[in-house]
Amino acid sequence: MILPKIRDPRFITVRRGGSLQDDDHRLLATWAAACAEHVLHFFESVQPSDLRPRQAIEQTRAWARGEIKMSQSRDSAGHAQAAARELSGAARHAAFAAGQAAAVAHVAAHELGAAAYAIKAARAAAAQDEREAAGRLECRWQRAQLPHEIRELVLDDQRLRNELCWLAFDC
Numbered sequence: 001m002i003l004p005k006i007r008d009p010r011f012i013t014v015r016r017g018g019s020l021q022d023d024d025h026r027l028l029a030t031w032a033a034a035c036a037e038h039v040l041h042f043f044e045s046v047q048p049s050d051l052r053p054r055q056a057i058e059q060t061r062a063w064a065r066g067e068i069k070m071s072q073s074r075d076s077a078g079h080a081q082a083a084a085r086e087l088s089g090a091a092r093h094a095a096f097a098a099g100q101a102a103a104v105a106h107v108a109a110h111e112l113g114a115a116a117y118a119i120k121a122a123r124a125a126a127a128q129d130e131r132e133a134a135g136r137l138e139c140r141w142q143r144a145q146l147p148h149e150i151r152e153l154v155l156d157d158q159r160l161r162n163e164l165c166w167l168a169f170d171c
Contacts, residue, residue, distance in 0.1 A: 002100075002110075002112060002113045002116060002161070002164050002165050003107070003109055003110070003113075003164075004109070004160075004161060004164065007109065008109065008157070008160075010153060010157075011028075011107075011108040011109040011111075011157070012108070013025060013108070020108055023149070024149060024150055024153070025104075025108050026063075026064040026065075027064075027147050027149055027150045028104055028108050028111040028150055028154070029060050029061075029063060029064040029073075029101070029104040029105055029108075029111070030060075030061060030064045030147075031111065031142075031145060031146060031147065031150065031154070032060065032100065032101035032104045032110065032111045032113075032114035032115065033057045033060040033061050033064070033101045033114070034142075034145050035097060035101065035114045035115045035118040035142050035145070036053070036056075036057050036060075036094070036097040036098040036100070036101040036114045036117075036118055037057050037098075038118060038138070038141065038142075039090070039093070039094045039097055039118045039121040039122055039125075039138070040053060040054060040057065040094055040097075040098065041094075042089075042090035042091050042093070042094040042121050042124075042125050043083070043084075043087075043090075043091045043092075043094040043095045043098070045091070046087065046091040047083065047087070047091065050083050052076075052079040052080050052082065052083040052095070052098075053080040053083055053084075053094065053095045053097075053098035053099070054098070055076055055079070055080075056073075056076040056077055056079060056080035056098040056099055056101065056102035057098050057101055057102070059072060059073045059076040059102055060073055060076075060101045060102045060104060060105065063105040064105075070105040070106055071106075073102050073103075073104075073105035073106070074102065074103060074105055074106040076102045077099045077100070077101075077102035077103040077106070077110075078099070079099075080095050080096075080098040080099035080102060081095070081096060081099035083095045083098075084096045084099065089124045089125070090121045090122075090124040090125035091121075093117045093118070093120040093121035093124055094117070094118070094121040096113075096117040096120075097113075097114045097115075097117035097118040097121060098114075100113030100114040100116075100117055101114040109157070111154065111157070112154075112157055112158065112161055112165055112169075113165075115139075115142050115158075115165075115168070115169075116165035116166060116168040116169070118138060118142065119135045119138045119139055119142075119168040119169075120135075120166065120168065121138075122134045122135055122137070122138035123135040123138075135168065135171070136170070136171040137171075138171075139168065139169055139170075139171030140171050143155070143171070
């Protein structure tokens with residue numbers, strides 16, 4: 001479980017009683033899509049004809065641009081998750097990352113799920129003795145992609161939810 005039991009109001013939109021502004025919600029989704037896309041090749045090298053994770057990432061970005069409804073992005077999250085179910089290792093984690101990214105449109109706090117699964121994918125793809133270093137490298141890459149508008153929010157969320165996210169954010 002990567003979502004906290006008590007939802008952080010900073011990741012709930014203003015319309016629903018939280019403090020998250022729409023612009024920041026879209027930035028969270030765009031960042032999550034970048035995290036997922038960065039490791040997507042691990043999935044596509046195993047399942048080149050399965051487009052569901054790539055489509056989920058595209059739907060995430062389309063939602064962030066206001067081109068589709070939240071429900072369309074959320075639905076694509078389920079399809080990407082389904083693509084992961086029969087796989088293992090880096091390919092599985094990469095598909096889960098795409099699904100988590102697409103779910104950000106529905107629940108903004110899924111942003112860390114996309115990032116954490118991407119880190120798990122990078123670790124799983126590395127040689128046994130290089131896994132921790134690969135995870136730290138991926139984590140640092142992700143942090144370098146963070147827009148300044150949401151940087152402190154995401155870094156604080158990583159600190160608060162690191163244990164829920166398999167300690168992926170110790171980078």
